[in-house]
Amino acid sequence: MFDDANIIVGLEIGTSKICAVVGEQNADSTLNIVGLGQARTLGVRKGEIVDAAQAEECVRNAIVEAEQRADVEIRSVYLGVTGGHLRGFNNRGVHPVVSADREISEDDVQDVIKNAKAINLPAENTIVHAVRQHFLVDGHDSISNPVGMLGARLEVNMHVVHGNTNRLQNSVRLVKGLQLEVEEIVFNGLASSLAVLTSEQKELGALVIDIGGGTTDYVVYADGVIKHTGVLAIGGDHVSNDLGHGLRVPLSRAEKLKLEHGSALLDEDLKGRTLTISNELGLPLKTINVEHLQRIMSLRLEEIFQIIASDLEQAGLTEYLRAGVYLCGGGSRAPQIAKLAELVLQMPVSLGQTNSISGLTSALDQPEFLTAIGLAKFGSLKTRKPKRKWPFGNGIKGTITNFLRR
């Protein structure tokens, strides 16, 4: 049995599956994955809970499995959240340095961060993350720690992710109903990017796209900080739904066809290829044109990338992504998806893998689990003794704990 104090659990309640990753923090603050539990989800649509009773049962199953695998008792989790209501934007706080010698003190830094967080949000929304980007001293950009510098005007850029309070609380309450503490809520896209990107890639600039069952979350890093986040409430479910509609087959069958014969790009020798699906007795039910299947799927995935591309273009970030694009999530399993993404985004695209975490057998290094692994990593970054200050700042913790106490 491990010492419970070092156990960190990431829990992702996804649209298609629930995944709980148990990590153990080593003495040198690295994270060691010791167990993983998962369960198929019921009662979640587009990343949000629609049937709490069903979803609760599924979460319980995943947690129980993770406890057995890791042989620990899970008391608290870092909970991943997503949903179409989440929004990310950049905000700037300004603070004049008033001390006589114009030296910027720790208090000035706290004040400017406070200013940056004074955001005019809709009343029903709460901040999920407020991540510090860079400081500006008298207009000079890219200063990561201004304490001790001289200047008259201190500014800070923040990336703020916010969402509807009630909808965020739904999953928090569900987890609390299982007698588990929620340490923090974390945006799924952010967790995935933590698992996938190395600090070098963050510095160069990278885009992580997590194509899940119900939502597609994406995060842009540049110059080592988060520049942009987005949630698109479209995912693998939509592909299955499109197939069900287009091929006139039930949803469960469409799901199966997607996994067995789907492709993000049309295969070359498709012309006239057909499939015969049969019922449980082996009698042929229907003939399906594979070309149609792949075209429907390809169009949907293409559209997802197009929407992301236009969003990034609007944010003016396309030029910053020198490390390229990383795909993860169950959707990234679709054959040739990286090629399709390359065609749309005009950038090198690869499938994301986590390499910064030890103890991971190849069975666990799957694109579906990256979010939950990232959640555990987020937790380990939060709990380790800070040698150097974690760039998310103290404020975020306060924000979230306050939020959870409500």
Next chain:
Amino acid sequence: MNTNTETPTVATESNTMRTIKIIGVGGAGVSMLDTLDMGEFAGAGLVAINTDGASLAASTATMKIHLETKLLRGLGTGGDSERGQTIAEEQFSTLKAACAGADVVLIITGLGGGAGSGISPVLARAARETGALVLAFVTLPFQCEGNRRQHQAKQSLDQLKAVADGVICLPSQKAFKLIDENTSVLDTFRITGGLLMEGVRGVWQLLTRPGLIQIHFNDLCGVVRDRHSESSFAFVEASGAGRSREVVEKLLAHPLLDEGRALAEADVLLVSLMGDKDLTMAEVNRVMEQMGRHCEHAQIIMGAAVDADLKNRLSVTVIAAKHNTASITTSNATTGDQRGQVNPQGATARSTSPNVATAMTLDSREQILARNASRPRKAQSKMRQEQLPLAIISKGRFDKSEPTVHKGEDLDIPTFVRRGVALN
């Protein structure tokens, strides 16, 4: 014969103000007039006109005119508008005297009965002859009140349109949206009367309160003239912090605007905002922005005024009007070609009346409409591209979830359907 129970006292408190007379005609008109708040309408001459002495006796109006002839034998018009008209013609000079000195005459009446339908058009003509601008607020009867009253009301409305500067018309039938199974008849009439009076109040405020952005009476008449059957109005009030948002919500839910549909169809829209001294430009802007959004094609006439008495309330009057070519031709025709046309049914009554010119029967109306139908109606041909209901695309498992909308596209609908990719 006629008995002026009180001498006409035209109260003109301030000389800068227009002299306005509000005249209630007939049983409905008089009782609606009584519901007016005397304090608010100080300065207006309130006049009650009826053929029925009992209803006048109960009225609180400052001036009462009892029209009576031997013909009626003290029994009122008996619901016959021709009797009402005859008697009004006889007493034309009295009516004219009642309107004398007014700049604006507001006629309030319920059409369908004898007095209201018969007297109002004549009164409107009398008021016009004294040089006043005439605006009529009328209710049309409920459908259950029967064909005869409907017919009478329609006739009278056509006559009113021909002579008045503007007619604002409230079909009582619309009040059905406001009442439930248990609403008493009395309450129902009170509701319809109340709605009409809100309109009067709105116009009254429009005319009397100092406007920051003035709406001229001409603007008002321009909006309602020749569009009577299609003009609808609403008066709403709200107070508190979110008042500008609240008034817009109320307007869009207003039964008289068909839950906002009347706004979308309107050609001309008159919006008048009243607030206390705290009325902010942002509030005015917010209301107008919403209005503009809901009626993109309409010409919008806007006014804003300040009234300290409103105390934190914001009141908005909206008059929406739609062009109606048929009613324009009708009103032209009544004054022109129809002069001297004698109708066999109403011949006896009308021969005694000098008002043949404006009198109009259903037959003559039908003739005009038939003539209209035979020539191509260019003015009406404002083509609007109708959207056909498309085949419903099932969203499958996302049918009941919140739609994912991106730049106006519902992304839950399969991509290949939205892009029109054919599968065969």
